[in-house]
Amino acid sequence: MNVWIAIAVTAVGCYLVKYLGLAAPAGVLERPLVKRLAALLPVALLAALTAQQTFSDGSHLMLDAKAAGVAAAAVALVMRAPFLLVVGVAVAVTAGVRALGG
């Protein structure tokens, strides 16, 4: 049930921000500082989410095969691999390290 609550709140919230942008009078959110913050928030959130999902299991920090997979994904990104390949590399390396007992 909790999951459905989260889905409902996210769906409504994400839809409303999309609609707000289309419907708002021009210039409302055009202040440079607001725009810079809007651009920087996803950077902070994505970095935090990457770190959290790579190095934690709920509320415990840990280092497991996933870290190797994400590191491999980083290498793939540096080599300008396409999006799905980057994800595929992370999955394959993680599975490989786990299979080897990592």
Next chain:
Amino acid sequence: MPEQIEIRTTERAAPPPPAPPSTSDAAVIRDALGVGVAVGLSGFAFGVTSAGVGLSLLQTCALSLLVFTGASQFALVGALAAGGNPLTAAAGAFFLGARNAFYGLRLSAVLGYRSTVKPFAAHWVIDETSAVTLAQPDRRTARLGFTVTGLTLYVLWNLTTLVGALGAEALGDTEAWGLDAAGPAVFLALLAPMLKDTVERVAAGLAVVLVMVTLPLLPTGVPVLISALAAPAVLVVQGRRERAKEAGTAQEPGVVPAGPADPPARPDGAPESRTAIEEDRA
């Protein structure tokens, strides 16, 4: 179409995306389909991740149908998997989705939809539709690009979500297959093209430090929200440095200038706002 508006605002200082905009309908449709198909297929990764962390098929598909903004969907699923409460999980997803409001602001004038159409068009306001739409030279092709990209992406994203979720369920133990690494890899792929300037890198680094320090201390879901404070914190420091610089009291190399000449939230070809997916297309 009585009024053909000029959408190349003065703000657009950077050169257009690699493929120069064309007024030919076929070219617009080709570009829109290219983006729609490339990104739409990535719904597969979401379906696999979502089912992999234990969401049901119905929940996974509901997210793609109703939320339809990739990073937010991955964020929600990741936070729920970690045991976060539904509201903190939704808050993280919401903050990630907030950038779409800024796309909407720019698209509003370009598309010029009536207020009765806007509620329907709004659901398709995301990174990719904005990038395609804002690259068009006039309202007619902008509407064409928006509709074709939105429709292709929406249909494919939802189909591949379904296929990915079914596939993950069939696999059983998704961790043995390494599928739990898909989520962080997706975030990294979305983040990488945003890390062009010092400000972005510092904000990302600070966010990582904040989340790692607070993870063992605070309830699940809260650390990610705390880490979002890295964004205003970095902007405050940057603002102070600039004022100091303007006053002639300090020289701070490596800090990018602020102001309208360097708008960071442009979906129309600025590297900061292009996702990894768009970069592939480029």
